[in-house]
Amino acid sequence: MSGSNPYGSAPTHHMLSVLVQNRPGVLARVASLFARRGYNIFSLAVAPTEQAEYSRITIVVDVESSPLEQIVKQLFKLIDVVRISELDPRKSVERELMVATIKASATERGEIVELVNIFEGRILSVGADAVTVSLDGSPEKLDDFTELLRQYGITESQRTGRVALPKLDTATKVTKALNTQGKAN
Amino acid sequence: MTSKQTKAGKLGEKITGAEALIRGLEMENVDVMFGLPGGCILPAYDPLLKSSIRHILVRHEQGAGHMAEGYAHVTGRPGVAMVTSGPAATNMVTPLCDAFMDSIPMVAITGQVSTSAIGTDAFQECDTVGITRSITKHNELVMSAEDLPMAIRQAFHIATTGRPGPVLIDVPKDVLQNTMSWNWPTDDEVADSLPGYKPNTKGHTRMIKEAAQLILRSERPVLYVGGGVLKARAADALRALAELTQIPVVTTLMARGAFPDDHPLCLGMPGMHGTATAVTAMQKSDLLIALGARFDDRVTGKVNGFAPEAKIIHVDIDPAEQGKVRKPDVPIVGDCRLVIEEMVKAIQELLQGGTSQADLNPWRSRVSGWQEQFPLMYEQSEPGGPLKPQYCLEKLRDAAPEGTILVSGVGQHQMWSSQYWRFNEPYTWVNSGGLGTMGFSVPAAIGAKVGRPDKTVWAIDGDGCFQMTAQELVTASIEKIPVKIGILNNSYLGMVRQWQEMFYDERYSEVYLSPDTPNYVKWAEAMGCVGIRVDDPSEVEAAIDKANSINDRPVVVDFRVDAREIVYPMIAPGTSNDAIMLPPSQSARKEFLK
Numbered sequence: 042m043s044g045s046n047p048y049g050s051a052p053t054h055h056m057l058s059v060l061v062q063n064r065p066g067v068l069a070r071v072a073s074l075f076a077r078r079g080y081n082i083f084s085l086a087v088a089p090t091e092q093a094e095y096s097r098i099t100i101v102v103d104v105e106s107s108p109l110e111q112i113v114k115q116l117f118k119l120i121d122v123v124r125i126s127e128l129d130p131r132k133s134v135e136r137e138l139m140v141a142t143i144k145a146s147a148t149e150r151g152e153i154v155e156l157v158n159i160f161e162g163r164i165l166s167v168g169a170d171a172v173t174v175s176l177d178g179s180p181e182k183l184d185d186f187t188e189l190l191r192q193y194g195i196t197e198s199q200r201t202g203r204v205a206l207p208k209l210d211t212a213t214k215v216t217k218a219l220n221t222q223g224k225a226n
Numbered sequence: 227m228t229s230k231q232t233k234a235g236k237l238g239e240k241i242t243g244a245e246a247l248i249r250g251l252e253m254e255n256v257d258v259m260f261g262l263p264g265g266c267i268l269p270a271y272d273p274l275l276k277s278s279i280r281h282i283l284v285r286h287e288q289g290a291g292h293m294a295e296g297y298a299h300v301t302g303r304p305g306v307a308m309v310t311s312g313p314a315a316t317n318m319v320t321p322l323c324d325a326f327m328d329s330i331p332m333v334a335i336t337g338q339v340s341t342s343a344i345g346t347d348a349f350q351e352c353d354t355v356g357i358t359r360s361i362t363k364h365n366e367l368v369m370s371a372e373d374l375p376m377a378i379r380q381a382f383h384i385a386t387t388g389r390p391g392p393v394l395i396d397v398p399k400d401v402l403q404n405t406m407s408w409n410w411p412t413d414d415e416v417a418d419s420l421p422g423y424k425p426n427t428k429g430h431t432r433m434i435k436e437a438a439q440l441i442l443r444s445e446r447p448v449l450y451v452g453g454g455v456l457k458a459r460a461a462d463a464l465r466a467l468a469e470l471t472q473i474p475v476v477t478t479l480m481a482r483g484a485f486p487d488d489h490p491l492c493l494g495m496p497g498m499h500g501t502a503t504a505v506t507a508m509q510k511s512d513l514l515i516a517l518g519a520r521f522d523d524r525v526t527g528k529v530n531g532f533a534p535e536a537k538i539i540h541v542d543i544d545p546a547e548q549g550k551v552r553k554p555d556v557p558i559v560g561d562c563r564l565v566i567e568e569m570v571k572a573i574q575e576l577l578q579g580g581t582s583q584a585d586l587n588p589w590r591s592r593v594s595g596w597q598e599q600f601p602l603m604y605e606q607s608e609p610g611g612p613l614k615p616q617y618c619l620e621k622l623r624d625a626a627p628e629g630t631i632l633v634s635g636v637g638q639h640q641m642w643s644s645q646y647w648r649f650n651e652p653y654t655w656v657n658s659g660g661l662g663t664m665g666f667s668v669p670a671a672i673g674a675k676v677g678r679p680d681k682t683v684w685a686i687d688g689d690g691c692f693q694m695t696a697q698e699l700v701t702a703s704i705e706k707i708p709v710k711i712g713i714l715n716n717s718y719l720g721m722v723r724q725w726q727e728m729f730y731d732e733r734y735s736e737v738y739l740s741p742d743t744p745n746y747v748k749w750a751e752a753m754g755c756v757g758i759r760v761d762d763p764s765e766v767e768a769a770i771d772k773a774n775s776i777n778d779r780p781v782v783v784d785f786r787v788d789a790r791e792i793v794y795p796m797i798a799p800g801t802s803n804d805a806i807m808l809p810p811s812q813s814a815r816k817e818f819l820k
Contacts, residue, residue: 069359120364123422
């Protein structure tokens with residue numbers, strides 16, 4: 042899991058939004074299926090949904106398009122998997138969160154705070170010679186932010202991997218949006 | 227098993243988890259289970275004493291798993307195995323994987339250490355659900371006695387619907403000991419509990435129509451029949467389709483018996499050791515109608531050289547099989563029986579509507595030309611010469627009572643069994659296809675005989691296979707399960723020897739066993755069986771007659787066969803099916819396979 046943008050340089054990445062029953066071991070089932078069938082997970086984010094009995098796993102997968110169909114079908118065979126949506130980056134909204142600790146001498150601190158403000162990030166903690174900042178936004182925005190911080194020295198950074206949902210437009214009814222993207226096999 | 231008791235008690239009745247487990251199995255109409263008790267599963271063995279379920283005590287847990295598979299193969303009902311935690315659960319891994327590969331409905335129940343001890347490396351603890359995750363259709367660690375009835379209902383539902391497969395329920399000891407109030411979920415409650423599990427059984431109507439049109443248009447069609455046809459109980463529907471269209475049929479290793487071998491349209495088994503006709507018909511075909519078959523590498527050979535001119539209609543209940551190996555022109559997700567029945571109707575409608583079928587006569591005559599030129603064959607021994615394994619099989623086949631079930635292990639003897647037997651009824655052939663599990667046949671034959679006590683059950687085994695699981699014949703003797711085992715004893719790991727002969731310049735490495743150790747007759751007798759040894763072709767028939775006449779105990783016949791015998795035809799691994807190797811006496815006319 043690196044900070045680079047999987048869409049910018051490598052069009053072989055795909056994003057799956059997998060709705061699963063919120064049961065013990067479900068993440069292990071999904072992860073071991075990917076390992077067993079030889080697919081790489083680029084990033085993965087998992088959390089409960091608005092309904093407590095379901096969780097949503099957002100997986101960025103490193104595959105060509107035809108084997109993606111196979112992994113989606115195999116994934117759907119897991120009993121705990123309820124629905125799989127393959128998210129087209131052009132038709133979805135994505136967010137990612139990063140936290141990073143940046144070297145910051147007393148003179149540099151002002152510049153970093155300004156940068157954080159421009160990106161609408163936050164200062165989480167301040168030390169004698171470093172600050173920890175957070176930023177959420179599109180993965181591309183996080184990439185740009187990271188580049189600009191690099192000159193000061195990034196001591197540590199952590200990104201969550203992306204979470205995403207289908208993009209709505211004014212004509213979209215929610216139920217329809219889910220159905221058209223769901224792989225109802 | 228002395229006393230019987232009624233199946234279900236009152237809802238809300240306070241009973242132990244162990245009682246709920248056994249009661250749940252009774253509710254699922256389990257009449258027999260295979261198992262071996264131990265520490266963590268002990269509480270479940272107590273209520274078993276007064277249950278209607280027959281328990282067969284195995285000598286090794288792997289045997290329990292294969293017996294459950296054999297039972298499921300011949301009855302179509304889920305086989306049930308129950309064992310304890312740790313090593314017992316790991317001994318169940320091979321049968322679970324075998325059942326997973328061959329889509330066998332099976333429910334395995336394993337004991338687990340108490341919930342408070344989970345994760346502490348307790349005595350006989352292992353991560354059973356973790357270990358079996360990728361080799362079961364589903365598995366579940368049940369953490370509360372209240373949840374047991376639902377877990378059992380889900381397990382049987384999942385194991386037997388859609389593409390069948392093994393399901394494992396892992397039950398901690400305290401869950402078995404705790405008190406719960408008896409409940410039994412309704413069908414709707416089970417369905418609601420599995421929102422992600424809705425197998426599609428009915429094929430897409432438009433796709434079926436499209437398939438019907440393609441079938442009538444094609445000039446060189448072949449019905450490529452796989453194990454899914456047997457799982458779907460679709461043998462009658464298949465026969466109707468074949469006879470309506472007069473399309474020749476190949477039955478894969480998993481589908482032997484799905485279409486009668488003595489039917490004029492049957493071309494036998496395709497694949498690595500298939501008949502030259504079945505292999506070549508697929509290669510030259512313009513339409514393969516794949517029914518419950520999965521384009522296994524043992525059938526396709528080199529995939530990009532497989533049936534290059536054929537369009538593909540692929541019927542399978544598992545959407546993930548569509549396009550996994552070969553992209554279908556007409557994919558149909560559904561139950562083979564339902565889809566084939568609809569296909570027959572669609573074809574009849576087209577014919578009645580004036581569409582005519584392409585003339586298949588040129589194709590049929592080409593195919594029958596191959597059948598005449600390239601029958602399965604082996605060189606008979608001269609008098610006084612060695613005993614041929616194929617000869618033993620022919621004699622066994624000819625003497626077998628109607629409806630005999632044949633079970634095999636894995637290797638040369640398995641291929642000869644599939645080739646030289648005549649399977650004319652479904653569910654008379656039991657073998658380990660996908661996983662290729664040596665040692666499968668003895669326990670699977672026992673399970674098959676338990677499931678179909680009315681039928682004669684013969685297991686054909688290799689000497690290598692037999693030594694892996696022979697101890698289950700003790701189980702068969704004690705439990706009075708009179709199976710018959712024919713060992714084709716060539717004192718080698720024969721198939722490995724064949725590969726070393728053909729592909730490693732006859733450099734035989736670690737394949738020689740021993741013709742005399744163990745002494746199979748004495749071993750059989752020690753296990754309570756009748757042991758018979760056959761050295762010479764002249765003794766074969768009498769030995770088989772004697773074995774067939776014994777029905778009060780298992781019989782083991784040690785056929786001392788020629789170790790040099792090779793399974794022909796053969797397609798070398800990684801090569802195209804066009805490169806089929808024929809028996810030496812036929813290879814001169816290979817040009818005719820055009």
